[in-house]
Amino acid sequence: MEKRIWWKQAVGYEIYPQTFADSNNDGIGDLPGITSKLNYLKMLGIDLIWICPFLKSPMDDNGYDIADYYCVNPLFGTNDDLKELIKQAHALGIHIIMDFVLNHTSDENAWFIEARKNKQAEEHDYYIWQPPRYDEKGNRQPPNNWRGFFSDSAWAYDEVADEYYMRIFSKKMPDLNWENPLLRKKIYAIARHYLDLGIDGFRLDAIAHLARDLSFANSTQNPDYDGLTLDVSKFSNRERLFDYLHEFKKAVLEDYPLAMTVGEVGGSSTTLTALKYSHKDYGSINMVFNFDTCWENGAYGSETLRDDQIITNVWNLKHNFARWYNDCHRDAWLPLYWVNHDHPRVLSQYGNVAFRKESGKMLALVLLFMYGTPFLYQGEELGMSNVDYQSLDDFTSDVSARNYILDARKRGLNDELILRFLRRTSRINSRTPMQWKNAPYAGFSLVPPRIKPVNNYQEVNAEDEIKDPDSIFNFYRQAIALRKDMAILDSVTMSDFVLENEDDPNVFAYRHPGKKHLFVVANFRPYQVNFSSDFLGRKHHTLLQNYLEPSAIRDGNQVSLRPFECFLWEIEDN
8 A cells, every 4th residue: 555645634824914813913813823723723733834925025916926935924923923824833833834935036136226226236147138019109118918827918117227127926026047056056945944943845836937938039929908918928937947946856856755736727728737747757836726716607708797707616616626637647746726816715706605614624524535635725614705805905915906996897797796796706805814703803803904814704603613523624533534544535535536427417416436335425506406426326425514403315226415415424335
């Protein structure tokens, strides 16, 4: 039997430090706040936490714009607070991976400050610079027609250097030039520093974008109304990227064999490309996040749709999970997740606030018994949902939302449509304060947080759910404990993942025909549906279910499932 490394047995939990727990009541979450909640995470069954950026930053993009890679952001604490967090987590058997931002820095980073003022400085070539173009009227223009991910040009003009620097995200986040070997050595030294400090690995942010089309030629895609086009082939998953990662593995990771690495490769990566990153024989990192199982309710790009027109495409959702499993499981490990800090809440995407308890539990069961390492996002275990904001001003802490509002208004959308769309899709949805108890500001802080809480914390909060044996939180505890049973874990990770009745448009059902033959059935609809399977006629017993009194199987092979009803069964094959 394969000896499992620790991260193949773990259940992960993503923490957005700004809104997780505020220990000093300044309205901002911090590292001591995380330390204070480690026992809560241990009670839940978590043994791996991924912490979003906490290093020194002007916070233009919530910490992903790093000004100093070696210093904890004073908003979040001190370097000593980080050491104490690592110490306390390890004492509880909890591993920590940190977000490692490789694609860009802040424009307030000392490297960029030197780069812009001195073109002869070593640091100038740490970034990607190009001279301006000029139109027929002599107006200065960006070097090409590439659009970035935040709605505007992928280039920003710097008056000091009199050049454009590439920045596919915010203009305060200049992209790093990975072609420069001196820059790569700097990055490798940072990685070694944190691994030596006791960090157990990295989530490698925006790793798909490290290599660029260095010809900087215009994209031939049809431009949008403003002459720009988002052509990800110019700066995503390019072949040169894998040379950088192989060097990173050789220069750093091979010396830390227990370190875990998971790369963010976005929605433009195929399974074949993913194997280049994480193949057990020739890949450079352990696994990759993709976004293929996100947005399968049509919310992305749904500006003019009503909320009741947002419907989960269950067929696509389950076949995307199956496709990644079928293409990768023989040669690579997979992470599992519904959402992260860049997505709306899963309960509002694939669940339903009117059936919060039922759908929250269903989403837990479906995720936790698939192949890979599951990652929960903070508050998911409570059934936290999207924002109920009534003003666009409440979204302005997010640079992406700010840019979207400006762009949408230019395109003629009214504020009511913009507000409805952001309540459905904005990154702010996942970044609201963790709802700890029924108290002002959801018990997150004693003062107003930078990001407003959702108003349902009176009913949705950790303190009350811990006490309620039928809560979403306690269902997660049960499900995680079941997954960690070694016989069940063997079936989940070592036997096949097989979709059952795969063309059913409403039910996500799958089996693991291992020594323990596991069968998951989940209704994704807010209404009753029927489900048929020959396996329902076999002798079985229920390991987990989300209704106290489950539906009865009728006619031997059919069950009528109530709204969001789900089961985990063990089938007896004899």
